[in-house]
Amino acid sequence: MTPSPTTTPDAELVEATARRVVAEHPPTSTPLPELMGAWYDAGLTWVHFPVGLGGLEASRALQPLANRVMREAGGPEPRTVNTIGYGIVAGTIRRYADREFAARRLRPLATGEEKWCQLFSEPGAGSDLAGLATRAVRDGDGWRVNGQKVWNSLAHLSRWAILLARTDPDVPKHKGLTYFVVDMQSPGITVRPLRQITGRAAFNEVFLDDVFIPDSQRFGEVGEGWIVANSTLGDERTSLGDRVAARGSGVIADALALWAAHPERHDPVLRDRLVRLWVRAETQRLTGDRARVAASKGVAGAESAIIKLLNSELAQAVYEFCLELLGPEGTLIDTYSLDAPDDESGPTAIQRKYLRSRATTLEGGTSEIMRNVIGERFLKLPQELRADKGIAWKDIPR
Structure with a gap:
């Protein structure tokens, strides 16, 4: 039963609601739009959103709990159904659209029927x-x-x-x-x-x-588009960094699995590198928890920029380690075409993930921009000199 708007759901209620949905709509046999529509109608798509708009008005920190129930039942990680819609667009719709527009657009966004x-x-x-x-x-x-x-x-x-x-x-x-x-x-x-x-x-x-x-x-x-865009960019940074739900998961899981699969290539230097990467991954995971708590209280703050920076640079370091562990095999790739498998599959998935990781320090704001955001907006350090400050856009040389 969906709680009334005056009720603040706790973890027990969120978990019970999620288990009811997957029991009534088994993820392994229910068509995806129907499954995610039921998820939305139960308020589990974004648990911190208003009732009737895919939420329960609960703490955002409870979202991983609901998503875990879905995954354990054989369903998808919900945000992968419509990656940009879930992680980047939905928050802006909630903050800036009227309720009628939000109601029309959020449900098909949540079901994956309308990509963004x-x-x-x-x-x-x-x-x-x-x-x-x-x-x-x-x-x-x-x-x-x-x-x-x-x-x-x-x-x-x-x-x-x-x-x-x-x-x-x-x-x-x-x-x-x-x-x-x-x-x-x-x-x-x-x-x-x-x-x-x-x-x-x-x-x-x-x-x-x-x-x-x-x-x-x-x-x-x-x-005032810059103001709205900054709220979207904050959500994007949080989304790009908020992808490690459990200890040892995420990109570090690939390194651990590859290490276990190749005992013949173990040596003390590589072992030390792997341990250091695992510590970085755990630091990232804990910072991600802080970011989720901060985001549950409003628009994402410094934590979102920090976790995005950590996540993107860790991904590159992990896959560089993986290719070094593979040795000459790391130079091979099964196919190079528009029909190539997704990054998560195929016999040379690690090689593809290494190539894909080159973009992580660019997308969603470069690492240099993230350091500026952290330094200027949150640490209140002096701003970089901007030659075009206060000048009309039309008068800026291009």
């Missing part, structure tokens, strides 16, 4: 996101958008996107941005895949040519 992508970065605006050039101009009861986005994961599969565009070039770059939701089936949108180092094409470049977006699909006030 993020249209933020551009060829000339990645780390300096506020320098983006995509323009949105008023047109009656909506906006006309023209520009190009890049590094857009899953855009080729998505029905909806979150979009940051420039609505006022006459003010400093951070003040002239507005945040929109765009239907990826709108006329004027072209999606082109980009081949990754792994051979696959999971992200894309997106061209917007005179795309119309109704003003009802604007989040926040005109010109």
Whole structure:
């Protein structure tokens, strides 16, 4: 039974609700949209969300408990059903959309029937996101958008996107941005895949040519898109770092399994490296617990940037260790094509994960940007010199 909005669910109630859902909808035999729809209706998709919008108004710290019940019953890790939708978009919808819009969009997002992508970065605006050039101009009861986005994961599969565009070039770059939701089936949108180092094409470049977006699909006030975007980026950092649920799981599990499979390659130096990596992984896991607690009290703070930084650099260190342990075998890969298996499968999965890990210190904000965020916003260190500070975007040399 779903609790009333005045009830604060505890761990026992969340677990009991999750067990009831998987008993009534066995994950191994229930179609995924039906299973995740029942999960959403029971308030287990985001337990900290409002009742009726996929939540129970519980503590966010209880989400791993519900997800564990799903996994143990043979179901998916819920966030993998719609990675960007769950971890990046849903929180922004909850904070900035009216209830009617949220109710229409959150359930199909949760079931995976409507995938989402993020249209933020551009060829000339990645780390300096506020320098983006995509323009949105008023047109009656909506906006006309023209520009190009890049590094857009899953855009080729998505029905909806979150979009940051420039609505006022006459003010400093951070003040002239507005945040929109765009239907990826709108006329004027072209999606082109980009081949990754792994051979696959999971992200894309997106061209917007005179795309119309109704003003009802604007989040926040005109010109305040940077504020909305920062809440989204905080969720993204938390999502990228919040992927280790148990001791010894995550990327370190690959290193431990590979070590166990190759006793003939053991030596004291590699053993010492593995122990140090395990300690880093455990530190990351504990920091992730702190991040979840902080996020349960509001928008993610310093912990989200810290855990994202730790997670991305640990992944690279772990797979570098794995390739060294494999020796010459680490240079082999089974196939290099757009039809290559996902990173989690195949006879050369470790090699693919090594290649994929090269992106972890770039996606969701580079490690350099994460260090700036931590230093400037949370440690209150002096800001880096910015030559374009206070200058209208149109007057910044490009």
